[in-house]
Structure formats: C-alpha cells, structure tokens
Amino acid sequence: MRILLIEDDTVLGPAVRDQITGDGQSVDWVTRLDAAGDAMAAAAYDLVLLDLMLPDGRGIGFLKRLRGRGDVTPVIILTALDQVSDRIEGLNAGADDYLVKPVDLDELSARIGSVARRYAGNPNPIVSHGALDIDLAARTVHRDGRPVQLTAREWALFEAFLTRPGQLLSKAQLEGKLYAFEDDIGSNTIEVHVSRLRKKLGPEIITTERGLGYRLGTP
Amino acid sequence: MRILLIEDDTVLGPAVRDQITGDGQSVDWVTRLDAAGDAMAAAAYDLVLLDLMLPDGRGIGFLKRLRGRGDVTPVIILTALDQVSDRIEGLNAGADDYLVKPVDLDELSARIGSVARRYAGNPNPIVSHGALDIDLAARTVHRDGRPVQLTAREWALFEAFLTRPGQLLSKAQLEGKLYAFEDDIGSNTIEVHVSRLRKKLGPEIITTERGLGYRLGTP
DNA sequence: GCATGGCCGTCAGCTTGCCGTCAGGTTGGC
DNA sequence: GCCAACCTGACGGCAAGCTGACGGCCATGC
Structure with missing residues (x-):
C-alpha cells in the first residue's frame, strides 16, 4: 500500500514513516502542501496522512480541494488541534479518520489497517x-x-x-x-x-x- | 438506517438516542448485553453503538463474539476508557470506530454519517x-x-x-x-x-x- | 472438574522455480 | 580487424514456499 505522509514536524515525520514502513507499507514523506500536490499528481496513493498546520497553508483547504476534484483517496488527519470543531470540520471536509497528537504509533497502525480494509477495492491507476x-x-x-x-x-x-x-x-x-x-x-x-x-x-x-x-x- | 444503542448510562443513553433520532435515524436502546443479543437476533441493524462497561459484561467480549459469528455490522465503540490499549483492543476486535466519553453529540453524528456512507449501497452482493x-x-x-x-x-x-x-x-x-x-x-x-x-x-x-x-x- | 472438539500457531521435511553464474556468440567503436 | 562491452541460452544451488502433523488454548457440554 502506498501512503503519502504530509507532516512538517521533523521528529514526528520520520517516526511515523518508520512505523508504517515497519508494517510493510511504502511511504513518501513531504513537508509542504505544494510538494504533496506534486506527489499526488505524479503517483497514486492508497492513503494520505495529513497534518493540518503546514508552512504553506492549512491542510483542511488541501483536503477540500482534493475532494472538490473528485479524488476519493482515503485521508487520515493527524494534528495537534484537539478541538472538537476541528474534528467535525475535518470529517465534513471528507476526512476518513482523525488522530490527535501526541499520536500513539500502534494506534496509527491500527487505524491505517482499518482504513485500508474499508477502502479496499478502489481501482488502481x-x-x-x-x-x-x-x-x-x-x-x-x-x-x-x-x-x-x-x-x-x-x-x-x-x-x-x-x-x-x-x-x-x-x-x-x-x-x-x-x-x-x-x-x-x-x-x-x-x-x-x-x-x-x-x-x-x-x-x-x-x-x-x-x-x-x-x-x-x-x- | 436502524441503529442499536447499547449503553447503561441513564443520562447518556437518552441523550444519544435523541441526537440520532434528530438526524432522522431509527434507534433501539438497550442497557444490557443479553438484551442486545436478543435485539440483534430479532432484527438486522445497520450500525451498533457499543458501550464497553456494562452491567452484565465487557462490550469487547460481545464484539468479539459478534465477529466470531461472522457478523459484519458496523460497530462504533463508545466508552469512558480512554486508554490507548483499549482503543487498540477495540479496533482489533473489529470495531469500525471509537469515541471517548464525554462524547460530543455533533461529532457522534458526523461519525455515524461517515460509517453510514461507508457502508451504503451494497445490499448483500x-x-x-x-x-x-x-x-x-x-x-x-x-x-x-x-x-x-x-x-x-x-x-x-x-x-x-x-x-x-x-x-x-x-x-x-x-x-x-x-x-x-x-x-x-x-x-x-x-x-x-x-x-x-x-x-x-x-x-x-x-x-x-x-x-x-x-x-x-x-x- | 474433566473430557471433547475446533481453531490456530509452529515446525520439519519436502518440492519448486528464481536467479546468479558462466560460456559462447554478437555488436559497435576505433 | 580487434577488443571490449553486451547479449542470451543453459544449468545447478538454495531459498522460498507447501503441507501434514502436533500441541496449546479456549469454548462448550456433562
């Protein structure tokens, strides 16, 4: 499974990447939304892990644009914002799941497995x-x-x-x-x-x- | 959509029921696992909201037995246990989602909507x-x-x-x-x-x- | 408490076919 | 024409995979 990790935190980024790699998935890690856009244009991902606060904009907008284009790639939001209103906004914008930092890496693995199972069957590019x-x-x-x-x-x-x-x-x-x-x-x-x-x-x-x-x- | 609510808290139970009813769903509310088993034997539900601490046993066991029988009805766990290990156990047992009390009712509605969309449109293929x-x-x-x-x-x-x-x-x-x-x-x-x-x-x-x-x- | 039975993880011995190696042939640059 | 670089058919070793057997564990029944 190909996963795109959009996360600017230089500690959490590699940690998440290594955890997922350990699960046998393949991960691309980017730190900016423009790089994320390029990556998604270049390759098809099975799952996106999206931080909401990034140096070049808010992740919510990115997610909304994605869904606006008809892209149905599963998205798990991954952020420090623990406000309920943000969770609702994220879910309404089309996120599939929501994890609040500090993230437990084993729980992340579980959620990824859950999303993967849920969305199995999408046609591949x-x-x-x-x-x-x-x-x-x-x-x-x-x-x-x-x-x-x-x-x-x-x-x-x-x-x-x-x-x-x-x-x-x-x-x-x-x-x-x-x-x-x-x-x-x-x-x-x-x-x-x-x-x-x-x-x-x-x-x-x-x-x-x-x-x-x-x-x-x-x- | 038919929803089974398994919750022994006499405050939260009616609150959740009313919230979901307000969203236009039909809800059956039971307070015990044995009653839940009877209800599920009698009728098919589209979604189960499951409390983990109940007077006649732990909800995890109920969920495991359900999955062990091959039942794939979506289950959202709804409990005060906020330990990560419990979440993992829940997801591992086959839960589709997890909410920690105190539950924000609007977030619950969002999650229910998400699960409903996820499972919509495939009647026994x-x-x-x-x-x-x-x-x-x-x-x-x-x-x-x-x-x-x-x-x-x-x-x-x-x-x-x-x-x-x-x-x-x-x-x-x-x-x-x-x-x-x-x-x-x-x-x-x-x-x-x-x-x-x-x-x-x-x-x-x-x-x-x-x-x-x-x-x-x-x- | 004991017996029974089903499920599942582990292991050992066997089978299979991938891939590294090699040798002889072919190509291309000078 | 010469030499180095490259191509490709053949082959055997060995790691990856298969499967029968076994025992631990958990339910269930008596």
Whole structure:
C-alpha cells in the first residue's frame, strides 16, 4: 500500500514513516502542501496522512480541494488541534479518520489497517507505455492486453526504470537498487535481468547505451 | 438506517438516542448485553453503538463474539476508557470506530454519517468467482453449490483477496490485515492459512508469486 | 472438574522455480 | 580487424514456499 505522509514536524515525520514502513507499507514523506500536490499528481496513493498546520497553508483547504476534484483517496488527519470543531470540520471536509497528537504509533497502525480494509477495492491507476499497461500497485503488466508475469527481481528492475522515465541508469545504480549495497560486483547479473525483461516485455522496452548504462525506451 | 444503542448510562443513553433520532435515524436502546443479543437476533441493524462497561459484561467480549459469528455490522465503540490499549483492543476486535466519553453529540453524528456512507449501497452482493459464490455480508461461500465453512482467520484472509481482486498482496500486507499490530510474526502463518484456504476452496483460488506475495487466481 | 472438539500457531521435511553464474556468440567503436 | 562491452541460452544451488502433523488454548457440554 502506498501512503503519502504530509507532516512538517521533523521528529514526528520520520517516526511515523518508520512505523508504517515497519508494517510493510511504502511511504513518501513531504513537508509542504505544494510538494504533496506534486506527489499526488505524479503517483497514486492508497492513503494520505495529513497534518493540518503546514508552512504553506492549512491542510483542511488541501483536503477540500482534493475532494472538490473528485479524488476519493482515503485521508487520515493527524494534528495537534484537539478541538472538537476541528474534528467535525475535518470529517465534513471528507476526512476518513482523525488522530490527535501526541499520536500513539500502534494506534496509527491500527487505524491505517482499518482504513485500508474499508477502502479496499478502489481501482488502481494504470500507467501506459507503448503496448504495455502497468498497474504498479497491483503489480500487473499487460502486453497487448495479455498479462505478463514478472519475477521479484524483474519487478525491482522494471520499477527502477518506470519511476525515472527517460533517465539514464548505470549498471552500478541498478545494482544498488536491486541489491541494496552488497559491495560485490563481478558478474553480469544486470545484463541478464535486462535480457529477461526484454524477452517478456519487448526488445524496445529498455535501450542500451554502451559504456554508460540503460534507459527506458520511448514508447 | 436502524441503529442499536447499547449503553447503561441513564443520562447518556437518552441523550444519544435523541441526537440520532434528530438526524432522522431509527434507534433501539438497550442497557444490557443479553438484551442486545436478543435485539440483534430479532432484527438486522445497520450500525451498533457499543458501550464497553456494562452491567452484565465487557462490550469487547460481545464484539468479539459478534465477529466470531461472522457478523459484519458496523460497530462504533463508545466508552469512558480512554486508554490507548483499549482503543487498540477495540479496533482489533473489529470495531469500525471509537469515541471517548464525554462524547460530543455533533461529532457522534458526523461519525455515524461517515460509517453510514461507508457502508451504503451494497445490499448483500453475491460475488461469483469460478465455482465459488461468495456473500461477503453474510460471510458464506458455496463451492459448486455446496456450502463451505471458513474459520475466522480464513475469512479475514479470503476477504483481503476478494476486496482487491487481481492485486498482488505481500505477506507483510496480509500479516497486517490479519494481525493488525502484533509486531513480530516469526513464522509461516500466512503460508499455512493460504494452504488451508486452497484446500477448502480449490488449489487455483490463490496463486503464489515467489518472493512477492499472493494473488487471487483468475476464475 | 474433566473430557471433547475446533481453531490456530509452529515446525520439519519436502518440492519448486528464481536467479546468479558462466560460456559462447554478437555488436559497435576505433 | 580487434577488443571490449553486451547479449542470451543453459544449468545447478538454495531459498522460498507447501503441507501434514502436533500441541496449546479456549469454548462448550456433562
């Protein structure tokens, strides 16, 4: 599950992020509403954790604009404002839940689980790239409408390209992504996996730049 | 919407009842768990408001028995216990929301509205999936017309897949769904439950993607 | 209190298929 | 033409996953 955390507190932010990561979720942390807007435009999230007092505006307005656009992503408000009127305003603006600081991290996990269960079944965003339709959340790829099975390593590699479209990625960078700093090199693992990806997704999907690295092909 | 209020406080009880009635809902008010059990056996409610401290037992046990029987009626807990551990226990037992006394009646209305919206518009849908007919609300499965008995854990797991058909679910995600916040699961519980589900519902019902997770099989 | 039965977590032994490695072929730059 | 970089088919090791068995725990019944 992808979660966007909008929180400017430099203590609470990382704490929440680590707690949720520990639950096996993937978290993006931003500290400003404009960054949050960019993030939500760029990727689809399953849940938003929203602080109400932020350096560039009130979270309530952000939430209202979100709902005004028809976005139904679940939102849990997370703030120091413990006034009942604020809770009501938050719920009325379209929040799904409300937690008052200081936040108990285990309770937060519970609430996230509850919201996740409640909203299960929303359609995931599909990224199209040439003949490929990719659902990052569901981890499915369709090539010309037919499903393609990718293995764990193949997904990790493919994701590295998808999240940086058009960018050149060196073998060292890719090794870092796939193996999280195991300092051993000495084999052509990346080449092999690129080859396997091309076989499954089409030869044009990744282009080689000799001596430099690889790049996601243009559709 | 029919609401069952289980509350022994002779001040708060009528106050809540009047508030909800004022919102246009229909309320039955009982003060004991045995009366609550009778009421729920006699009629179907759309929502239960549950006090935790009652003359004939703790509400948590009532909620657990309810969920243990497969009842999925939304439950909002309403109690003076403001300990975080109690909230967690409540949410873990299957509550949908939690309000701490003293309750602000307008906030209660907002929460009821939220739960009502959340559950609106799906009267007993039967999902067909291959040889299976599933009634999510009643928690029944028929395989080739014959009823199949699932245990609580099996339902929780199966539901996780059903509510996100086609989605890949990692073991960490599934553990989060089944165990909410028991911090360490150091064994292959998920694998075992998947195996038990496959035995009951057919081997194709859940497919394994090695190193990634599980997915509901295509019918 | 004791027995019974169902559910669930743990474990051990087995099966499966992913992935790292390698070798031989191919490509591209000079 | 030469060499380095890259591609890809093949293969075996081993970690991930499967499942039968067992025991603890909690209800329920007598």
